[in-house]
Amino acid sequence: MFCEKCGKEISENETICSNCGNKVETIDPPQEVEKKELGILSILGLIFVCVPAIIVFILTFVF
Ligand SMILES: [Zn+2]
Numbered sequence: 001m002f003c004e005k006c007g008k009e010i011s012e013n014e015t016i017c018s019n020c021g022n023k024v025e026t027i028d029p030p031q032e033v034e035k036k037e038l039g040i041l042s043i044l045g046l047i048f049v050c051v052p053a054i055i056v057f058i059l060t061f062v063f
Pocket residue numbers: 003004005006007008017018019020021022
């Protein structure tokens with residue numbers, strides 16, 4: 001990752017920029033967003049699997 005203040009490359013285990021002393025925050029929220037997106041994708045996947053199954057189930061009853 002890079003320092004927001006001076007743009008110097010900082011290793012991931014460092015929390016303070018060695019060049020300007022700026023405090024570098026580790027980026028955790030995007031990982032949570034990815035988890036949420038995966039949850040939505042799994043729900044969408046379930047809908048795409050379940051809806052055709054329900055339609056076929058109803059059609060077998062109607063006809
Ligand atoms: Zn810096």
